[in-house]
Structure formats: C-alpha cells, structure tokens
Amino acid sequence: MSQYLPALALLILAALFAALSFVGSRLLAPRNPTVPKEAPYECGIIPGREPPQRFPVRFYLVAMIFIVFDIEIIFLYPYVLVYRELALAGLVAIAIFAALVFESFVYLISKGALDWGPPSTARQIDPSLVSAERTASTTIRKVGLEGRLPHNEVAA
Amino acid sequence: MIGQPYLIDVDWGDLVQAVITAVISFAVLLVSVMLMVWFERKVVSRLQNRIGPNQAGPFGLLQTLFDGTKLFFKEDLIPAEADRFVFKLAPYLALVPAFLMFTIIPVAGDFSNGHDGSVMVGGEKMFFQVIDPPVGILFFLAMSALGVYGIMLAGWSSGSKYPLIGSVRASAQVISYEAALGLALASVLLVTGTLSTNGIVQAQSGGFTSWALVTTGFVPFVIFVIAGTAELNRPPFDLVEAEQEIVGGFHTEYSSIRFALFFLAEFMNVVTMSAIFVTLFLGGPAPAWDFPWIDLPLPGALMGFIWFFGKLLIFLFMFVWFRATLPRLRYDQLMDLGWKVLIPLALGWLLVLAGIRVAQDNNIGLADTAFGDTLIILVIGLAGLAAGAGLLAAAIKNARNEASAVALPTSGIVGMED
Amino acid sequence: MSLFALIAQETPQFLPQNIAFGVIAVISVVAALKMVTTSNVVHAALYLVLVLASVAATYILLAAEFVAATQILVYIGAVMVLMLFGVMLTRAQIGAEDDLNHDQRWIGGLVAALLLAVMSYALIDHYGDDRLPETIVPQTTAEVSDEIFSTYIVPFEAISVLLLAALIGAIVVARRD
Numbered sequence: 188m189s190q191y192l193p194a195l196a197l198l199i200l201a202a203l204f205a206a207l208s209f210v211g212s213r214l215l216a217p218r219n220p221t222v223p224k225e226a227p228y229e230c231g232i233i234p235g236r237e238p239p240q241r242f243p244v245r246f247y248l249v250a251m252i253f254i255v256f257d258i259e260i261i262f263l264y265p266y267v268l269v270y271r272e273l274a275l276a277g278l279v280a281i282a283i284f285a286a287l288v289f290e291s292f293v294y295l296i297s298k299g300a301l302d303w304g305p306p307s308t309a310r311q312i313d314p315s316l317v318s319a320e321r322t323a324s325t326t327i328r329k330v331g332l333e334g335r336l337p338h339n340e341v342a343a
Numbered sequence: 344m345i346g347q348p349y350l351i352d353v354d355w356g357d358l359v360q361a362v363i364t365a366v367i368s369f370a371v372l373l374v375s376v377m378l379m380v381w382f383e384r385k386v387v388s389r390l391q392n393r394i395g396p397n398q399a400g401p402f403g404l405l406q407t408l409f410d411g412t413k414l415f416f417k418e419d420l421i422p423a424e425a426d427r428f429v430f431k432l433a434p435y436l437a438l439v440p441a442f443l444m445f446t447i448i449p450v451a452g453d454f455s456n457g458h459d460g461s462v463m464v465g466g467e468k469m470f471f472q473v474i475d476p477p478v479g480i481l482f483f484l485a486m487s488a489l490g491v492y493g494i495m496l497a498g499w500s501s502g503s504k505y506p507l508i509g510s511v512r513a514s515a516q517v518i519s520y521e522a523a524l525g526l527a528l529a530s531v532l533l534v535t536g537t538l539s540t541n542g543i544v545q546a547q548s549g550g551f552t553s554w555a556l557v558t559t560g561f562v563p564f565v566i567f568v569i570a571g572t573a574e575l576n577r578p579p580f581d582l583v584e585a586e587q588e589i590v591g592g593f594h595t596e597y598s599s600i601r602f603a604l605f606f607l608a609e610f611m612n613v614v615t616m617s618a619i620f621v622t623l624f625l626g627g628p629a630p631a632w633d634f635p636w637i638d639l640p641l642p643g644a645l646m647g648f649i650w651f652f653g654k655l656l657i658f659l660f661m662f663v664w665f666r667a668t669l670p671r672l673r674y675d676q677l678m679d680l681g682w683k684v685l686i687p688l689a690l691g692w693l694l695v696l697a698g699i700r701v702a703q704d705n706n707i708g709l710a711d712t713a714f715g716d717t718l719i720i721l722v723i724g725l726a727g728l729a730a731g732a733g734l735l736a737a738a739i740k741n742a743r744n745e746a747s748a749v750a751l752p753t754s755g756i757v758g759m760e761d
Numbered sequence: 762m763s764l765f766a767l768i769a770q771e772t773p774q775f776l777p778q779n780i781a782f783g784v785i786a787v788i789s790v791v792a793a794l795k796m797v798t799t800s801n802v803v804h805a806a807l808y809l810v811l812v813l814a815s816v817a818a819t820y821i822l823l824a825a826e827f828v829a830a831t832q833i834l835v836y837i838g839a840v841m842v843l844m845l846f847g848v849m850l851t852r853a854q855i856g857a858e859d860d861l862n863h864d865q866r867w868i869g870g871l872v873a874a875l876l877l878a879v880m881s882y883a884l885i886d887h888y889g890d891d892r893l894p895e896t897i898v899p900q901t902t903a904e905v906s907d908e909i910f911s912t913y914i915v916p917f918e919a920i921s922v923l924l925l926a927a928l929i930g931a932i933v934v935a936r937r938d
C-alpha cells in the first residue's frame with residue numbers, strides 16, 4: 188500500500204506546479220480584457236454562424252462500441268496471465284468469447300455503422316459524387332451545396 | 344508486496360523517501376520535456392533544410408525554457424462564454440495524468456544475467472522506477488484513459504466552435520485507438536506473463552531474441568506503435584489540431600500559461616509513450632546482447648540507463664520523422680484504419696499466438712508431439728484468421744453496397760446533418 | 762478526534778486504513794450529493810466521475826488492485842466518456858440550466874430511499890458485524906483469472922452474449938428508420 192506514496196507525492200507536486208504557474212502568470216501577465224479579446228475565436232471576423240447544436244450520432248456510436256471492446260480487453264488480460272494452465276479448455280473458452288463479440292462487430296460494420304465522413308454520406312446520395320473521375324475542377328464550384336440539397340428537398 | 348499483510352504501514356522514512364523520489368522524477372521529467380521540444384524542433388528543422396533554434400544557450404538548448412518563460416508574461420484570457428470552472432480545471436486534468444504515467448517505467452538498473460534491476464541502498468532494495476504496482480501496465484492504461492478528460496473538457500468549456508469540434512474529434516480518435524492499444528498490449532502480456540513493468544522487463548532480459556518485439560511476432564509492435572501515435576494525436580494522426588480546418592483544436596481558446604501546460608503535457612506524453620514502447624517491446628534497460636569481450640568499468644545500473652536511453656532515442660526520433668514525412672489522414676481513413684484493420688488484426692493475432700503457445704506445451708492432445716499440435720493449431724488459427732478477414736471484407740463491401748443502393752439519406756444510419 | 766481514538770483503540774494496525782477510508786467516503790458522499798443537486802449536466806457528470814474514482818480508491822484499500830484498475834478503465838475511461846459524449850454532442854449548454862428539476866424528483870427520491878433501505882438490509886443481513894481479517898493478503902490478478910476461468914466460466918461466456926446484445930442495441934439506436 189505504501190508503495191503508492193511516491194505517485195501520490197508526484198500527483199500533489201504536479202498539481203502544485205500547475206497552481207503555482209497560474210499564480211506566477213497572474214502576477215506577471217498584463218490584464219486588460221476587451222470584448223473582442225474574449226469573443227470566441229474566429230480569425231478576426233465577426234462570428235456568422237453559431238456552432239452546430241448537434242453532432243453526428245456516429246461519434247456516440249464509437250463510444251458505445253468502445254465500451255464493448257474495453258470490457259472484452261479487460262477479460263483478455265486475466266486470460267493471458269494464466270493461459271498455460273488452462274490449456275485447450277481456456278483457449279476454446281476465449282475463442283468462443285472473442286468470436287461472439289467479433290461476429291456482432293462484423294454485423295455493425297456491414298450495416299455501415301463505422302462508415303465516416305462525406306464519402307459515405309455522398310455515396311448514400313449519389314455514388315458518382317465520390318467517383319475517381321471527379322477532379323478538383325469539377326467539384327470546386329459545388330462545395331457546401333453538394334450532399335445537402337436532397338436534405339432540404341426532403342425537409343420541404 | 345505479495346503475501347504480506349496489506350496494511351498502510353508508513354513511517355517518516357517512507358514519507359521522506361517518497362517525497363525525494365517524487366521531486367527527482369518531477370525534475371527529470373521537466374528537463375526531459377525541455378530537451379524533447381528542443382530535439383523535435385532541431386531535427387524537424389534539419390529535415391526541412393533549416394537550422395532551427397540556435398541562439399538561446401549552446402545549440403539553442405535553452406530555447407524551450409525561454410519560450411516557457413515568455414508565456415508567463417502573456418495575457419491570460421478566458422472567453423466570455425466559457426464555463427470558467429471547467430476551463431480552469433482542464434489543464435490540471437491533462438497535466439497530472441501525464442506526470443503519473445511515467446511513474447511505472449523502469450528507467451535504469453542491471454537486468455543482465457538474470458539480475459532483477461535492483462540496487463542495494465543502505466540495506467534496502469531499491470528499483471529505478473517510481474512505483475511498481477502489481478497491476479503496473481494497467482496503471483498506465485488507466486492514466487491514459489484519464490488523459491481524455493483534459494481534452495474533452497477543454498474543448499467543451501471554451502464555448503467556441505473550433506475547440507468543440509476539435510475535442511469531439513480527439514476523444515473519438517483516442518478511444519478508438521485505445522482499444523487497438525489494449526489488444527496489442529495483451530499479446531505482450533501473453534509472452535511475458537505478468538502485469539508488473541519490472542517483470543515485463545525481466546522477462547525480456549535474455550538478449551534481443553527474448554524481446555517481446557520478436558516473441559510476439561512483430562505485428563503487435565506495429566499495431567502498438569501506430570495506435571500509440573494516434574493516442575498522442577501526433578502526425579499523421581493530428582486531426583485534432585488540423586490548423587487548416589479547426590485552428591488549434593481543443594486548446595484554441597487557451598493562452599498564456601494555461602496553453603503552456605497543455606503543451607507540456609503533450610510532449611511529456613510523447614516521452615512517456617516512447618518509454619512504454621521501449622519497456623514493452625524492447626526490454627527497457629535490459630541489454631540487447633552481452634559484451635563478453637569488453638569489460639566496461641561502469642556499474643550495471645548505469646549501463647541499464649544507457650541501454651534505455653539509446654532505445655528511447657529511436658522512438659523519439661521516429662515521432663519527429665513521422666511528423667516531417669507523413670501527410671495527415673482524413674477522418675474516415677483514420678477510423679477505418681483503427682476499427683477495420685488494427686482492432687480485428689490485433690485480436691486475431693492474440694488468439695493465434697495463444698493457440699501456438701498452448702500447443703507448444705504439448706498438453707492439448709490433438710497429436711502425439713508438440714510439433715504436431717503446433718501444426719494443427721497453426722492451420723486452424725490461420726484458417727480462422729482468413730475466415731475472419733473474409734467476413735470483415737464482405738461486411739465492408741455490404742456496407743458500401745447498401746449505402747449506394749439507398750436513394751435518400753433519410754434511411755439507414757444517421758449521417759452528417761448538423 | 763475521539764472517533765479516530767476509538768478506532769485506533771480497537772484495531773491500531775488499521776488506523777491509517779480507517780482514516781483513508783473516512784476521507785474517501787466523505788469525498789464520494791459529497792460528490793454524489795453535488796451530482797444530483799448541481800444544475801449543469803457536465804458538472805454533474807464530473808461529480809459522478811469523482812464518485813466512481815473514490816470507489817476505485819476503496820478497492821485499492823481493500824487490496825483488490827485489478828478490480829480498481831478495471832473500475833477506472835471501464836467506468837471512468839469508457840462509460841463516463843460515453844455519457845459526456847452524449848451531453849456534449851446534443852445539448853450541453855454552458856452555465857446553469859433551470860429546467861433540470863421537475864416534478865418527478867420526489868418519485869426519484871423515493872426510489873433512492875427504497876434502494877438504500879434494501880441495500881442496507883442486504884448488507885447487514887449478510888455480513889452482520891463481521892470484521893475484516895487482521896491480515897488481508899492482496900489478491901493477485903492470476904487469482905482473479907483462476908476464478909473467472911473455473912467457477913465463473915458460464916457467466917463469463919454469458920457476458921459475450923450480453924456484449925453482442927449491446928452492439929446490436931448500438932446499431933438500433935443509430936438507425937433512424
């Protein structure tokens with residue numbers, strides 16, 4: 188138990204270091220905030236569009252799948268420490284375990300749960316949008332509109 | 344501590360010793376970060392045909408110190424729309440785990456000829472690592488899991504769009520690659536048979552053929568290095584702070600010393616991750632081979648440090664080289680690489696490796712000899728790998744077909760709407 | 762101080778443990794209360810992280826280090842990240858929200874009180890006034906492994922089915938049709 192003491196001491200030291208840095212900065216740095224300085228960063232122009240209220244649900248999906256794999260990994264660690272004693276029985280047990288998780292993971296992928304970004308969205312709308320024939324000169328005029336029009340039509 | 348009564352048994356000696364250890368490791372870490380920043384700037388300059396810092400101190404060594412000092416004198420701004428408490432808390436959450444992660448690394452010690460890397464100081468056994476918990480490497484994983492909070496909360500609390508986008512990207516990337524990292528790590532634990540970092544180094548102390556790099560068959564090493572680079576948000580996985588798209592990413596709104604602390608944590612993580620590579624795959628301070636023909640008049644512990652440092656430099660250089668050479672990945676490429684390549688490969692490799700090693704013990708009973716067992720398991724394993732890969736490829740193809748067969752984006756998986 | 766004196770008198774060798782437990786318990790109870798009273802969703806999530814972290818610290822005190830590492834990796838490193846993702850990606854406003862409290866909180870309080878009563882009864886019924894042994898031998902990870910792959914092999918395999926269900930659930934959540 189007392190073996191964790193140095194880590195605890197280092198934790199306190201690191202936190203103290205950060206806190207003292209803030210104190211130092213407070214003493215040394217100038218402080219004259221103005222409204223433009225405190226506005227959200229926008230390369231010097233006035234922010235035109237509010238940040239999106241909602242993000243793609245896919246990020247959430249990634250976190251969900253990660254939990255599943257995290258739990259799987261946590262069970263793999265005890266296995267790899269004693270796999271020699273368990274011999275064939277252990278190997279079969281862990282293979283079944285891994286295969287079941289892998290199988291549902293493959294189902295997720297086949298449903299497109301981990302397809303990301305404009306290529307996959309564009310593919311849903313019109314596969315030619317992401318074909319290899321397209322070049323910068325054919326796409327550059329449509330930026331910002333492509334892939335969004337059908338949305339609006341559906342909404343309207 | 345195994346087998347002893349599990350009591351907090353602390354006297355003043357332990358306390359003083361703990362504080363001294365902490366102060367030394369704190370100083371060493373800060374100096375190593377300073378040197379790492381200098382090293383990166385210098386090497387990247389040479390790779391880009393520039394000179395790099397050369398004014399502050401000899402060879403520009405003090406450049407980082409000067410830059411850091413300068414930041415003390417810069418105005419510290421908190422955006423008007425920020426959540427002030429969380430905004431101030433985030434740098435601590437990035438910095439403290441970065442410091443703690445290094446505590447499990449054995450940095451020196453004599454591991455040659457079956458020594459356990461300890462030295463006797465005043466009749467007490469001492470190791471060249473801050474702590475050696477029995478769950479050692481899990482402590483590292485736990486701390487790196489805590490590191491995500493600094494990034495997430497910094498981005499959210501800024502009340503600004505670029506940091507928010509940057510932090511969402513970063514957190515999704517970090518957790519994705521943490522799974523690959525954990526699976527590749529399992530292969531190392533399989534061959535070393537222990538979670539303690541000291542034990543992992545001892546298991547690899549028989550020259551470079553006993554390194555996990557060789558005994559796990561290279562693939563987990565490659566996966567671990569790629570996943571480790573992505574965990575650090577280093578190029579080519581630096582989408583988190585893709586300047587052309589989202590300014591500075593999660594720390595866009597941070598200025599002055601608060602920014603400096605994020606920067607410090609970032610580079611400290613680079614040093615720690617390199618040290619983890621060395622410990623897990625290259626045997627840490629254990630020598631790669633013996634020098635029977637040279638009898639160096641150096642104590643074994645110092646030789647251990649020299650080996651450790653030499654191996655560390657390889658990876659530090661590798662990170663800088665990556666940065667100077669590789670273009671950034673796109674987000675869909677990043678996610679495809681992590682989920683559809685690294686994770687299935689790491690899982691399959693682990694199972695095949697476990698199978699082969701079980702078969703070598705010849706207690707499976709499928710064939711008469713260990714060789715026969717191994718052959719059978721190898722065939723089954725490779726068939727399993729091929730089947731898994733085929734299944735995965737079919738699934739990816741199916742996802743493509745389904746997506747392009749769908750006429751309207753309203754059905755199927757929710758896409759990229761705002 | 763008299764409480765400490767009392768503890769020290771009965772089991773002097775456990776004094777540091779008891780002090781450490783007291784500190785951790787206070788932190789976790791205060792954090793739990795703050796979690797349900799704060800009016801900002803992200804702050805509430807952070808207080809929950811603190812509660813989970815103090816549970817991990819308790820495991821370390823009980824010599825179950827592997828369980829403590831698991832607690833941090835799974836709960837703090839994955840489950841809470843998912844929750845924070847959920848609030849960040851949808852509606853996490855900065856600053857307090859007024860409409861977080863509503864009429865159902867009395868029912869919630871009732872359920873919480875019932876749960877507390879049931880759990881207290883179960884704990885007291887099962888353990889009575891049992892005491893920790895004078896010497897606790899730390900549980901090694903290999904011992905945990907032996908338990909999982911012998912006594913608990915069926916629940917272990919059942920977990921993979923549970924994870925399968927979770928992944929299917931994930932795809933259902935993400936589908937819009």
